[in-house]
Each structure stands twice: as structure tokens, then as C-alpha cells.
Amino acid sequence: MTAPTQTFASLRDHLHQCALIASAAELLQWDERTMMPTQASEFRAEQVAYLSGRAHAMRTDSQLARWLDELEGWEAAADPHSDIGATVALARKDYEKQRRLPGELVESIAAATVRGQGCWDTARRNDDYAQFQPALDEMISLQRRAGELLADPGQSAYEGLLDQYEPGARVQDLASVFAGLRDELVQLLSEITVSARQVDDRLLKQKYSVDGQRQLSTELAKAVGFDFQRGRLDETSHPFCTSLGPSDCRILTRYDEDWLPGSLFGTLHEAGHGMYEQGLRPDWYGLPPGTFVSLGIHESQSRLWENLVGRSLAFWKHFTPQINETFSQTATPEQWHACFNRVQPSLIRVEADEATYNLHIIVRFELEQALISGELSTNDLPFAWNERYTSVIGVSPPSAANGVLQDVHWSAGLFGYFPTYTLGNLIAAQLYESADEALGGLDAQIEQGDFAPLLGWLRENVHTHGRKFTADELVQNTTGKPLSAQPLIASLRRRYAMVYDLA
Amino acid sequence: MTAPTQTFASLRDHLHQCALIASAAELLQWDERTMMPTQASEFRAEQVAYLSGRAHAMRTDSQLARWLDELEGWEAAADPHSDIGATVALARKDYEKQRRLPGELVESIAAATVRGQGCWDTARRNDDYAQFQPALDEMISLQRRAGELLADPGQSAYEGLLDQYEPGARVQDLASVFAGLRDELVQLLSEITVSARQVDDRLLKQKYSVDGQRQLSTELAKAVGFDFQRGRLDETSHPFCTSLGPSDCRILTRYDEDWLPGSLFGTLHEAGHGMYEQGLRPDWYGLPPGTFVSLGIHESQSRLWENLVGRSLAFWKHFTPQINETFSQTATPEQWHACFNRVQPSLIRVEADEATYNLHIIVRFELEQALISGELSTNDLPFAWNERYTSVIGVSPPSAANGVLQDVHWSAGLFGYFPTYTLGNLIAAQLYESADEALGGLDAQIEQGDFAPLLGWLRENVHTHGRKFTADELVQNTTGKPLSAQPLIASLRRRYAMVYDLA
Incomplete structure (x- = not known):
């Protein structure tokens, strides 16, 4: 082997070892949440802390910098979208980012996360925001410092944080796309609210056996x-x-006999995430060519299968015999479809329908920017939260537990994470629109239960590229245009026009 | 802290980190055998290989020797049966032993184990010893070399191997105890065979639902x-x-609707192992004061609960209402007891009754010593195996699959492991005899379903000591005499006298 070939082999081996440790830590955590004795x-x-610490130490080992110095002049690494080029370029980016955070800050954040989640949990149960506020203050100040260190020149601290989850994303771009989306969703909601046709959801007010749900979810x-x-x-x-591992993806769902859609769409959602992981290249597992692009792209895969596919009429035309048989029902595909697309503005994000879900995210996106920049203090947060909910979604939280305390994210230090949910919805719709065009109409295939062409298209256009393109590049390359809110709006409008008899 | 206190803290921390890695590797292996996708x-x-390699590297880190050099003169470490003294002394022993095996030998053995188990599996399925013989030859030569390196002065290579599983055991002592056991068992068997009373086991020739077995095993x-x-x-x-981990012990069993005793006694056996692990001191997890003594002592705990407790009449007096109700039976405690104690010399060790089980082990113990010393060649092994089975157990294997190929151990390099099974049976009986005396008759407690006094006695006399005493010391201290075959023989004789109406 030539010198750089040898060096690249060492780099690859080192990163593969990081993946071996990190994936063992993932098993420890999966087991903790499914199997572990109390x-x-x-x-x-x-x-978990020990193995994560080992992986972190290996990822910030200065040996990496020496290898990368040598490889950055190498011809085989010149194209940043090639396997080798992407590995070298992204290993450098990851290394530099990880090194920017001093060990004491990483440890302070880890400790504050444990404390913060504990405080949040108690505060939410007691419906007492004041109990959580000191921990939130501490976390904001730690995250602000981390964001400042992570931000590249010209970026805000919030962008530094956002980059951890959505590499390369810019607040201005997101804000502009989100603003367009918000106006259209508010308009759509008002049309739905005043429509003469409303959804009869008595079908969902029944009990559905957990065994039946487990069987149908698996199918x-x-x-x-x-x-x-x-x-x-x-x-x-x-x-x-x-x-x-490259051939070991675990998805999890929950079954509630009073809420059938929870398990069905939860399973399709996680299966979408899982099929993305299963579509990554096994030979590059844990390295840039075999790793997911961003949380937004990951979420696009889950939302595509959950909503674009799973909430379509075509899907329920195919699965109505099966769901009816499983639960001894006699509903029509149109009835199931309408029930699964009922719109009802509510207080809680995780229970939200598709029309209002992104409004919940937009509120958080605005508030968390203001918290990190310091424009908004935690004293004013509950008021700001309630004010935004009332004006944007049209519902007013009666309590902190149903309002500002509903999500775990901020207590766990996840600032910059929320917008990836809406990004996922936007990208899902834009990808689906392109796949529909490329494959000559997906509805007919879905109605036949033939999902292979769509999955194949996603494999080829998304999964197989790993991290070799940014989310923006991937969207542009695959759909021929930059990210836009139009495909999601058009898709929702089509679906709700059918269910709510809109113009 | 004083200098040695500080050094001891470093040593303890280092060994604790080894335990963190090793236990993560254990989870990977547990998951592989229970949950992992194909x-x-x-x-x-x-x-697994990566984490095991990391743990091995940490256990042979020369930093350990520097710490130990310093600690070996420390007053607090002078008593080898104290927490600190045992930690220092056994860390030294483990370190020196591990360092004796060169890396290339460890790797050759690991590779030969993978190949050997593959060969053995194929050969057993094809009932073709010749297919396995080359792999066995290779493994014997590697193990002989390892044994020579592990042996202390005056020890044979086989003793070097045995010491890995049963630290401090001497072949001569085992051979002498086993010889006495063998004569008594052969005599007992002949009495059982000619007895006028034989066991009516029609009760076990029925089907028992897996659900019922799962429920009863758990109970x-x-x-x-x-x-x-x-x-x-x-x-x-x-x-x-x-x-x-110190509070995470996983036991596994299997359910076969055609063989009820498999799950019931398999579960009691594994529960015995599990209760030993659960009785070790959590604050010393993975370190000598919180680690099991030897495989023989571990097996004594499983055999005690499986056989001494689980196969007693008192036990079935207590559980007969429960087993009858679970499986809609009407048998008496005496009928269950007789069925669970039926003796039938057979070819396969893992299916053997208690009277013949140890004879299977004694045959292997003799043969594997001869293989390692070179007195017996693999050419002659099948003949020697069949000859021993015919003369010792009175059954003649019709094929290699039912004979010399039945166990995975040798293919996996486990020479010196078999005798720990019989040691476990011997120690179990000797411990039980002492507990019975100390607690004033266990039968009455067991008949009441009161197992706490016995478990408490084992906790206090065995579990809590960790590795601070050798197996021999533990037996001597706890029972007041050296290991002997008499308690096991007496116990079997009592039980079989009842079942087979012996004199």
C-alpha cells in the first residue's frame, strides 16, 4: 500500500472501532428501555457513560489530526462526495467540532442533563414551572456557551447548536420556509374548522386489543x-x-387499547427510520458514507412512511380487509382514512394532527432561539408560550404541564433539535412528490400493497449516499429544486380536501 | 489520602473499568442468544471481540504491575483474606497468568475455537469423527502449549488449564475423590438396576404446555x-x-412440551447460579471480593438448588398442589418425586440422571488428561471413549454423534472444565449437609416453602466471601472438613433408597 492508502486504512479502522464501542453503548441503552431489571x-x-466516554476520547484523539493532515492533500480524497473524500472531510469536521468543547463543559452538560430531566419530571408532575426554572436557566447558559464554541464565524450560538442535528442548516433559511408554511397551515386550519363536513370518529372511540395491534403493527x-x-x-x-450494527436495527412502539392510531402510525414512523438505517451501506457502517445525513433527513424517512404513505386513502384501500378482520370491524377504506386524518387543534405536540403539528414546532423554534440569544428570559417564558399558542394554534394552555412543561427536550439540553421535526415533514413531502413522478404514480402501487418501488427509489436517492451530501444538496439533487413548503402544503391540501370536502 | 491508599484507589478504579467493559461484552452475548436478529x-x-480485546489489554497493562509492586508491601494488604489483601493478591495472580500467554497464542486459540466449533458442529451432524479430528488435534496442541505456560512449577500442563476454571485444584486430589465416588456410584447403580421396585414414569410421557412450564418455572x-x-x-x-452488572443477572432456560423436567430443573439450576451472582457484594462487583470463587463453587450453587432442594420429596410435598393445578394433574408428591429421580443409564451427559451424571464426567476427566499429556492420540480417542463408556456406565455408543462428539467443550478449547461439574455436585452435597445441621433440619422448612434460611446461610457462608478464599478453603471453613465424596454418596443413597426401595 502507498503511504496515504495505509494512513486511510488506519483512519477507517479507528473510526470503525469508535462505531463498535458506540453501537455497544446503543445496545446497553436499548436493553435499558426494554429488558433490564428495575x-x-x-x-x-x-x-453507558464509560463506553460513551471511550468513544468520545477516540473521536478527539490527536492521532486523527495527524492522519487527516496527511490525507487532506491526497488526490483520492479530493472529491468531497466520494467515499474517501467524504470520510476525510467529515472526519475533519467532526474532529474539529468535538475538540471545540472543553471536557469540563461536556461533563457539566452531561451532569446538568441528568439533573434537568429529574427536575423537569417532578415539575411536570407537580404542574409547577418554578421547580424547573433554575435547572432550565443553568441548561440555557451551558448550551449558549456550547453554541458559541460550536458556531462557525458569522453564525449565532443557536446555529452552532442546530448544526449538531442539522449540519449546514441556516436559521434564516428555515425561518423563511417555516413562515410560508405557517401562513398556509393557519389558512388550511380555518377552512377545516368552518367546513360543513366533519369527521365521524366513533370508530376510534372503541377498544382495540393489544394483541391485535401487535399483530397488525408487525404486518x-x-x-x-x-x-x-x-x-x-x-x-x-x-x-x-x-x-x-449494520444488520441490527431495533424499532419500538407502544400499544394502548384506547388509541389504535398510536401503535399503527407509531410503528410506520419507526419502520421508516429503521428502513433508512437498513438502507445505509453496511461496509461503511458508522463512517460518513454509511451514516445518516441529519435528523431532518432521518425524520423525512419516518414521516414519509407514516403520513404520505400510511395516511393515504390508497394505503387503507389495501389494508382495510386486514384491519377489519383483525378487529372484527366492517368499516370502509374511506371511513378509516377519514378517522386517521381527523384534524383537532390541541395543546400537546405529540398528540397533534398533521395540520397543526408543525405549528407546535414553529412556536418552539421561535422561543428557543430567543432563549439562547437572551432576548427571552425564563421568567417570561410561560407567558410567551401561552401567548404564542393562543395566537398561532388557537388554543390556550390551562396549565404549565399542558404547556411549557410538556416536552423533555430543553431539560435534556436539546436546543436546535425541534426544527428537524418540521424539516422532516417538508422533506418527506418533497421527496414523495419526486418519487411519485419518477415512478409513474404511487397511489396505484400502494393500493396493490406494492411498496418495493418506492423503497427502492429512496434507497437509491437517499439511503445509499450516507452523509456524502448535505441535506440541502440531497434535496436539490434528488428533487431538482431547493427545499420548499409547497409539496407539503399541496399534499395536506389534497388529503384534507377529500376528508373535509374543501374547495 | 496516603500514597498506597491513592494507589489502591487507582487499582480499584482500573479493575472496575475492566468490569464495565467485560459486562457490556456479556450483554452483547446475552442479546445474541436471545434477541438479536439473525x-x-x-x-x-x-x-464482542473488540470489547473482550480491550478488557484483556487493560488486564495486562503494565501499569498494574507498578501499582501492585507498591501495594504488596502495604500493611493494609497483608491479610490475603481481607478485601484489600485479596484484591491485591488476586490481581497479581490474574495479571501474571494473563501475561504468560503471548498475544499470538491467545489469538490462535480464539481463531481455532471459531473453526473448531464449526467443524465440530458439522462433524456431529454428519456423525463423522474424522471431520473433527484435525481441528481437535490443532486445539489440543494449542491448549497443551497454553497449559505449559500457565502451569506453576511442579504442575502438569493439564493442571495449568484446570487452574483457569478451578484455581488451586490439584489433579491428584480430584482423582482420588473421584475414584471413591465412582466405585460407590457403580455399586449404587447396580443395586438400582436389580431392584424389584422400578419407577412408573408414565406421568412424564405426556405433553406439558409451554405456557404452563413458563409460568411454573418462573414461580x-x-x-x-x-x-x-x-x-x-x-x-x-x-x-x-x-x-x-451487580443488579442484573440473567438466567435462561428452554421449554419442551415433551420433557417437563428439562425446564423445571433447568430453571432451578440456573436460578442457583443466579442467586450466587445476586449474593456477591455489589460494591466490589468484578473485583476479587465480589467475584465467584471457581466454576466448581458456582456449580455447587446451581446443583444444590436443582438437586438437593429441587429433587427432594419435601420440595414436591410443597409444590405438588401447584404443579397439579398448572397442568390439571392429580399425582401425589411421591409420584412426582419418583419420576424426577428415575435412574436410567444413557449415552448423553446432558440427559443423564444424578446417579450416572458424574460417571460421564469421570470418563471425560480421564480422557482429557491423557489427550493433553499426549498419552492418548486422537486416532485412539473414539475407541478409548467407547471402551470407557461400556466399562464405567455400561452403555456402548452406537455412533460418534452419541459418543465422543456429543459435547462442544473440546472444540471450544475447554480442557480442564469438565471436572468442575462433578466438583459442583460434591460441594453442593457437603454444603447442604452442613446447612441442614446448622439450620436444624431443612426438610421441614422446604416442605413449608421457606427457602430463606437456606439462602441466607449460603449468602453468609459462601456468597459474601467472593474470591477471598479458595474453593478448598471455603469448603474446609464452612463444613469443617476437606472435600469428600461421602455427603454426595449419602444423599443419593438416601434419596434412591426411598425411590427404589433399597436396603
């Missing part, structure tokens, strides 16, 4: 293409998806 | 004292017990 949590936390995940030889579906209280 | 095995092997494990808040019971094809 009294084992203290030692488990130590195991749906299998049908859309989640590979059970390379993954599992389990139960937990807070559903998620985790990758424990 | 296609994930290749990457999983990489994860038995809970009743004897396995703590489900600090452990789990799951299913797998090859039952085992593993410790993933």
Missing part, C-alpha cells in the same frame, strides 16, 4: 419493507429507533 | 429466592446464566 439502572448508567412494518432478519420490533413507553 | 451475527462477533425461581428486580428469566436453546 434495580440495574445505576450500574447501567456507569456502563404493516413487514409489508412496507422493514427487514425483520436485520431488525426487531419491540415495546416501550417512549418509542424510538436505534442502530446496533 | 443476520446481525457477523458484526456482533466483531463487537419456582421466585419461590427459591431469585430476585426478579435484579434479574430476568428468558428462553434460549442452550440455557445459561450471565451477569451484566
Whole structure:
């Protein structure tokens, strides 16, 4: 081997070892939330912290800089969109970003996260914002400092934080797309509210057996293409998806006999995340060519299968015989479809319908920017929250528990994370529109239960590229245009026109 | 802190980190055998190998020797049976032993184990010893070399290997105890065979639902004292017990509707292992004061609960209402007891009754010593195996699959492991005899379903000492005499006298 080939092999080997440790830590966490005996949590936390610490130490090892110095002049690494070029360029970016945070700050954040989540949990149960406020203040000040260190020249501290979840995203671009989306959603909502046709959702007010839900959820995940030889579906209280290796993706859902859509769409959502992980290149597992692009792109895959596919009439034309048989029902595809697309502005983000969901995110996106910049103090936060909810969504939180205390994110230091949810919805709709065009009409295929062409298209246009393109580049390359709110608005308008008989 | 106090804290911290990594590797392996998707095995092997390699590197880090040099003159470490003294002395022993094996030998053995198990599996399925012989030859030569390196002056290579599983054990002592046991067992067997009373086992020739077995196994494990808040019971094809942390012990069993005793006694066996792990001191997890003594002592805990407790008449007097109700039976305690104690010499060790089980072990103990010393060649092994089975157990293997190929151990390099099974049986009986005396008759307590006094006695006399005493010391201290075959022989004789109406 030539010298740079040898050096690249060392770099690759080192990053692969980081992935071995990080994926073992993921198993420890998956097991904690599914299998672990109740009294084992203290030692488990130590195991996770130790392995995460080891992975962090390896990712900031100065040996990496020496290898990268040598590789950055190498011809084979010149194209940043090639496997080698992307690995070198992104390893450099990750290394520099990780090195910007001093160890004491990383440790302070980790400790504040544990304390913060504890405080938040108590405060929410007591419906007492004041109990959470000191921990929130501490977290904001730590995150502000981290954001300042992570920000590139010309970026705000908030952008520095956002970049951890959505690399390369700019607040101005997001704000502009979100503003257009918001106006259209508010308009759509008002049309739905005054429409003469409303959804009869008595079908959902019944009890659905957990066994039936488990069976149907598994069948749906299998049908859309989640590979059970390379993954599992389990139960937990807070559903998620985790990758424990190139052929080991675990998705989780929950079953509530009083709320059928929770498990069905939760499973399709996690299966979408899972199929993305299963579509990444195994030979580059944990390295840039085999890693997801951003949380926005990850969320686009879950939302595409949950909403664009799973909430379509075509989908329920195919699955109505199955759902009716599973639960001894006799509803029509149109009835299921209407129930699963009922719009009802409400206080809680995680229970929101598709028309209002993004409004919840937009409120948080605005507030968290103001918190990090210091324009908004935590004293004024509850008032600001309630004011925004009333004006944007048209509902007024009667209590902190149903308002500003509803999400765990800020207590866990996740500032800059919320906008990736709406980005996911926007990208999902834009990708779906392109796939629909490229594949000659998806409705007919979905109605036949044929999901392979769509999954194949996503594999080829999204999954297989790993992190070699940014989210913006991927959207531009694949759909031929920059990110826009129009595909999502058009898609929602089409769907709700059908359900609510809109013009 | 004084200098040695500080050094000891560093040593303890280092060993604790080894335990964090090793226990994460254990979770990877538990998950592999219970939860992991089928296609994930290749990457999983990489994860396990990497973490095991890291733990090995930390255990042979020369920093340890520097700390130990300093600590060996420290007054607080002078007593080898104190927490500090045992930690220092055994850390030194472990370090020196691990350093004796060169890296290339450890790697050759690891590779030969993977190849060997593959060969063995194929050969057993094809009933073709010749297919396995080359791999066995390779493994014997590697193990002989390892044994020579591990042996202390005056020890044979086989003793060097044995010491890995049963520290401090001497072949001569084992051979002498085993010889006495063998004569008595052969005599007992012949009495049973000619007895006029034989066991009517039609009760076991029925089907028992897997659901019922799962329920009853869980209830038995809970009743004897396995703590489900600090452990789990799951299913797998090859039952085992593993410790993933001081409060996370996982036991596994299997359910076969055609063989009820498999799950019931398998669960009691693994629960015995599990209760030992749960009785170790959490604050010293993974360090000598919080680690099991030897495989023989570990096996004594499983065998005690499986056989001494679980196969007693008192136990079935207590559980007969429960087993009858679970499976809609009407049998008497005496009928269950007789069925669970039926003796039938057979070819396969893992299916053997208690009277013949140790004879299977004694055959392997003799043969594996001869293989390692070179007195017996693998050419002659099948003949020697069959000859021993015919003369010692009175059955003649019709094929290699039912004979010399039945166990995975040698293919996995486990020479010196088999005798710990019989040691476990011997120690179990000797401990039980002492507990019975100390607690004033266990039968009455067991008949009441009161297992707490016995478990408390084991906690105090065995579990809490960790590795601070050798197996021999522990047996001597706890029972007041050296290891002997008499308690096991007496116990079996009592039980079989009842079942087979012997003199």
C-alpha cells in the first residue's frame, strides 16, 4: 500500500472501532428501555457513560489530526462526495467540532442533563414551572456557551447548536420556509374548522386489543419493507429507533387499547427510520458514507412512511380487509382514512394532527432561539408560550404541564433539535412528490400493497449516499429544486380536501 | 489520602473499568442468544471481540504491575483474606497468568475455537469423527502449549488449564475423590438396576404446555429466592446464566412440551447460579471480593438448588398442589418425586440422571488428561471413549454423534472444565449437609416453602466471601472438613433408597 492508502486504512479502522464501542453503548441503552431489571439502572448508567466516554476520547484523539493532515492533500480524497473524500472531510469536521468543547463543559452538560430531566419530571408532575426554572436557566447558559464554541464565524450560538442535528442548516433559511408554511397551515386550519363536513370518529372511540395491534403493527412494518432478519420490533413507553450494527436495527412502539392510531402510525414512523438505517451501506457502517445525513433527513424517512404513505386513502384501500378482520370491524377504506386524518387543534405536540403539528414546532423554534440569544428570559417564558399558542394554534394552555412543561427536550439540553421535526415533514413531502413522478404514480402501487418501488427509489436517492451530501444538496439533487413548503402544503391540501370536502 | 491508599484507589478504579467493559461484552452475548436478529451475527462477533480485546489489554497493562509492586508491601494488604489483601493478591495472580500467554497464542486459540466449533458442529451432524479430528488435534496442541505456560512449577500442563476454571485444584486430589465416588456410584447403580421396585414414569410421557412450564418455572425461581428486580428469566436453546452488572443477572432456560423436567430443573439450576451472582457484594462487583470463587463453587450453587432442594420429596410435598393445578394433574408428591429421580443409564451427559451424571464426567476427566499429556492420540480417542463408556456406565455408543462428539467443550478449547461439574455436585452435597445441621433440619422448612434460611446461610457462608478464599478453603471453613465424596454418596443413597426401595 502507498503511504496515504495505509494512513486511510488506519483512519477507517479507528473510526470503525469508535462505531463498535458506540453501537455497544446503543445496545446497553436499548436493553435499558426494554429488558433490564428495575434495580440495574445505576450500574447501567456507569456502563453507558464509560463506553460513551471511550468513544468520545477516540473521536478527539490527536492521532486523527495527524492522519487527516496527511490525507487532506491526497488526490483520492479530493472529491468531497466520494467515499474517501467524504470520510476525510467529515472526519475533519467532526474532529474539529468535538475538540471545540472543553471536557469540563461536556461533563457539566452531561451532569446538568441528568439533573434537568429529574427536575423537569417532578415539575411536570407537580404542574409547577418554578421547580424547573433554575435547572432550565443553568441548561440555557451551558448550551449558549456550547453554541458559541460550536458556531462557525458569522453564525449565532443557536446555529452552532442546530448544526449538531442539522449540519449546514441556516436559521434564516428555515425561518423563511417555516413562515410560508405557517401562513398556509393557519389558512388550511380555518377552512377545516368552518367546513360543513366533519369527521365521524366513533370508530376510534372503541377498544382495540393489544394483541391485535401487535399483530397488525408487525404486518404493516413487514409489508412496507422493514427487514425483520436485520431488525426487531419491540415495546416501550417512549418509542424510538436505534442502530446496533449494520444488520441490527431495533424499532419500538407502544400499544394502548384506547388509541389504535398510536401503535399503527407509531410503528410506520419507526419502520421508516429503521428502513433508512437498513438502507445505509453496511461496509461503511458508522463512517460518513454509511451514516445518516441529519435528523431532518432521518425524520423525512419516518414521516414519509407514516403520513404520505400510511395516511393515504390508497394505503387503507389495501389494508382495510386486514384491519377489519383483525378487529372484527366492517368499516370502509374511506371511513378509516377519514378517522386517521381527523384534524383537532390541541395543546400537546405529540398528540397533534398533521395540520397543526408543525405549528407546535414553529412556536418552539421561535422561543428557543430567543432563549439562547437572551432576548427571552425564563421568567417570561410561560407567558410567551401561552401567548404564542393562543395566537398561532388557537388554543390556550390551562396549565404549565399542558404547556411549557410538556416536552423533555430543553431539560435534556436539546436546543436546535425541534426544527428537524418540521424539516422532516417538508422533506418527506418533497421527496414523495419526486418519487411519485419518477415512478409513474404511487397511489396505484400502494393500493396493490406494492411498496418495493418506492423503497427502492429512496434507497437509491437517499439511503445509499450516507452523509456524502448535505441535506440541502440531497434535496436539490434528488428533487431538482431547493427545499420548499409547497409539496407539503399541496399534499395536506389534497388529503384534507377529500376528508373535509374543501374547495 | 496516603500514597498506597491513592494507589489502591487507582487499582480499584482500573479493575472496575475492566468490569464495565467485560459486562457490556456479556450483554452483547446475552442479546445474541436471545434477541438479536439473525443476520446481525457477523458484526456482533466483531463487537464482542473488540470489547473482550480491550478488557484483556487493560488486564495486562503494565501499569498494574507498578501499582501492585507498591501495594504488596502495604500493611493494609497483608491479610490475603481481607478485601484489600485479596484484591491485591488476586490481581497479581490474574495479571501474571494473563501475561504468560503471548498475544499470538491467545489469538490462535480464539481463531481455532471459531473453526473448531464449526467443524465440530458439522462433524456431529454428519456423525463423522474424522471431520473433527484435525481441528481437535490443532486445539489440543494449542491448549497443551497454553497449559505449559500457565502451569506453576511442579504442575502438569493439564493442571495449568484446570487452574483457569478451578484455581488451586490439584489433579491428584480430584482423582482420588473421584475414584471413591465412582466405585460407590457403580455399586449404587447396580443395586438400582436389580431392584424389584422400578419407577412408573408414565406421568412424564405426556405433553406439558409451554405456557404452563413458563409460568411454573418462573414461580419456582421466585419461590427459591431469585430476585426478579435484579434479574430476568428468558428462553434460549442452550440455557445459561450471565451477569451484566451487580443488579442484573440473567438466567435462561428452554421449554419442551415433551420433557417437563428439562425446564423445571433447568430453571432451578440456573436460578442457583443466579442467586450466587445476586449474593456477591455489589460494591466490589468484578473485583476479587465480589467475584465467584471457581466454576466448581458456582456449580455447587446451581446443583444444590436443582438437586438437593429441587429433587427432594419435601420440595414436591410443597409444590405438588401447584404443579397439579398448572397442568390439571392429580399425582401425589411421591409420584412426582419418583419420576424426577428415575435412574436410567444413557449415552448423553446432558440427559443423564444424578446417579450416572458424574460417571460421564469421570470418563471425560480421564480422557482429557491423557489427550493433553499426549498419552492418548486422537486416532485412539473414539475407541478409548467407547471402551470407557461400556466399562464405567455400561452403555456402548452406537455412533460418534452419541459418543465422543456429543459435547462442544473440546472444540471450544475447554480442557480442564469438565471436572468442575462433578466438583459442583460434591460441594453442593457437603454444603447442604452442613446447612441442614446448622439450620436444624431443612426438610421441614422446604416442605413449608421457606427457602430463606437456606439462602441466607449460603449468602453468609459462601456468597459474601467472593474470591477471598479458595474453593478448598471455603469448603474446609464452612463444613469443617476437606472435600469428600461421602455427603454426595449419602444423599443419593438416601434419596434412591426411598425411590427404589433399597436396603
